[in-house]
Amino acid sequence: KATFAGGCFWCMEAPFDKLAGVSGVTVGYTGGRKTNPTYEQVSSGTTGHAEAVEIAYDSAKISYEKLLDVFWHNVDPLTPNAQFCDHGTQYRTGIFYHDEEQKTLAKASKDALTKSGRFKQPFVTEITAASTFWPAESRPAWNARSTLGSGTTRFWRTPPRSTRRASSSPRRWSGSSNSGPPRSTNWPAPAFRSSSPRTTSSPGSSRDRH
Numbered sequence: 001k002a003t004f005a006g007g008c009f010w011c012m013e014a015p016f017d018k019l020a021g022v023s024g025v026t027v028g029y030t031g032g033r034k035t036n037p038t039y040e041q042v043s044s045g046t047t048g049h050a051e052a053v054e055i056a057y058d059s060a061k062i063s064y065e066k067l068l069d070v071f072w073h074n075v076d077p078l079t080p081n082a083q084f085c086d087h088g089t090q091y092r093t094g095i096f097y098h099d100e101e102q103k104t105l106a107k108a109s110k111d112a113l114t115k116s117g118r119f120k121q122p123f124v125t126e127i128t129a130a131s132t133f134w135p136a137e138s139r140p141a142w143n144a145r146s147t148l149g150s151g152t153t154r155f156w157r158t159p160p161r162s163t164r165r166a167s168s169s170p171r172r173w174s175g176s177s178n179s180g181p182p183r184s185t186n187w188p189a190p191a192f193r194s195s196s197p198r199t200t201s202s203p204g205s206s207r208d209r210h
Contacts, residue, residue: 002057002067002102003030003130005050005094006075007083012053015074021062026054028135030096036134045088052096054133064102068109071095077113077125096130103127 006012009027017025029042032049042049055067075093076083083091095110097103106127114123 001098002055002064003052003096003098003133004055004067004071005031005052005092005096006071007051007086007091007093009051009053009136011083012051012074015070016053016055016067019057019062019066019070021060022055022057024056026056026133026135028052028054028133029090030054030131030133031094031128035132039136042090043088045090047090049090049134050092050094051090052094052133054135064105065109068095068106072109072113075125077110077123078119078121080124093125095125095127097127098130103129 004012013025013027016022028051029037029047029049030052032042032047034041034047034049037047037049041047042051057067077093081087081089081092083093095106097106110123110125110127113119
């Protein structure tokens with residue numbers, strides 16, 4: 001299995017769920033102090049947990065390196081404790097390795113990107129040993145696929161399968177224009193959706209929760 005944190009866990013589910021060789025993607029929380037945390041507790045920013053996905057996959061059909069590649073293409077690795085419109089330590093980016101091989105591959109992929117010369121800012125994505133993963137409790141009202149939230153702008157990195165919207169939806173950057181991805185990071189994420197202006201909130205704010 002593989003465990004990644006990349007902001008809102010619903011947004012991170014879809015990019016992996018569609019991959020051949022992936023048998024399941026579970027959303028939940030990891031990297032914190034509290035046992036069996038609830039969504040509300042994690043959203044408060046006080047538990048130390050990050051929203052994350054745990055991926056079950058067949059290594060004979062898809063490699064861990066491929067999963068890392070998908071991860072990097074679906075996160076902003078330059079901004080600490082935030083992903084797009086969501087702010088707070090629970091939205092930090094992280095790779096949680098399950099063995100020494102995953103640790104080596106994760107560090108190598110991060111080093112290759114940081115040394116590529118394409119980024120002016122340092123990467124803040126953490127690479128740490130996996131700890132207990134707590135699956136999120138089921139509550140449809142939290143599902144970002146069924147709503148764009150209440151009063152906040154949403155940034156879809158991968159269009160949700162059940163909420164593909166018409167022209168009223170934010171435009172999707174496909175990599176074919178000269179405009180580039182949001183925030184001018186030159187990050188090669190062909191599945192980005194962008195919108196403006198960006199919503200601002202303090203860390204741990206409930207306004208930007210999914």
